[in-house]
Amino acid sequence: MIPYVPHPTIEIGGHELGAFRVLVLGAVLTQFWMVVRLAPRFGVDVRRAGNLCIWAIGLGLASAHVFDVITYFPERLAEDPLALLRFWGSLSSTGGMLGGLLGLLIVMRVQRFAPAEIWSFFDLCLYALPFTLAVGRLGCALQHDHLGRASDHLLAVAFPDGPRFDLGLLEFLAVSAISALFLALIRRPRPPGFFVGAFFVLYGPTRFVLDALRTDDARYFGWTPAQGLMVLAMVVGVAILTRIRRSPDSTPS
Secondary structure, three states, X not given: OXXXXXXXXXXXXXXXEEHHHHHHHHHHHHHHHHHHHHXXXXXXXXXXXXXXXXXXXXXHHHHHHHHHHHHHOHHHHHHOHHHHHOOOOOOOHHHHHHHHHHHHHHHHHHOOOOHHHHHHHHHHHHHHHHHHHHHHHHHHHHHOOOEEEEOOOOOOXXXXXXXXXXXXXXXXXXXHHHHHHHHHHOOOOOOOOHHHHHHHHHHHHHHHHHHHXXXXXXXXXXXXXXXXXXXXXXXXXXXXHHHHHHOOOOOOO
8 A cells, every 4th residue: 555645845935835836837837848849849830839838828727727616616606706717726637638728729720720730739739748747646646635435455545544545646657657658659750640649548548537536526427527528538539540540641630
């Protein structure tokens, strides 16, 4: 069983700073750094990649909060509609991914990017995303803010009040494995859209299973909001990879 580690914090000027906030910032910087650094490898202009990444991060953070309040804490919205505007509050990673990708697509269409350019940049972003998620989920694991079912499994954490799954830790391990796989896959040229499809196919079922272990999340027809999005992600990912397999030299439409 994995030993319990209290959330590391330091005090700066009388204010307590936890590892979670540091690692969330680290996740944002990781995504930006990887997108800019790897832009030439994906055939994307570096300056353009940086500008688009800022759009994606901003839209993703905003949608992460809006999605979280609407789907997971609707009672907060009913009591205080202004909670929707407090973007520094709670966040949903799946809501952030959804809003970031859709918002980025709209921005790129408005700026009249060609379909091939859109696929190249989305491939770049989705290649970097598991590395970004690994940094962020390490923060969740240290803060223990995604507790799962009680269990004496080998991967359970020995919390002071009894062993249970720490879903932040489990997702950290999962996305770290996806990151390692992507490092191997990028060694060879891949068709446009490959990493988009691969990320959805790999991350979708992982997150679906982990959310099934949650104990206190809002559920609709037995599923958490994230599980519904993950089913959609898996379908989209399979469709993209199937199209690439049939036409490896073409850009997915």
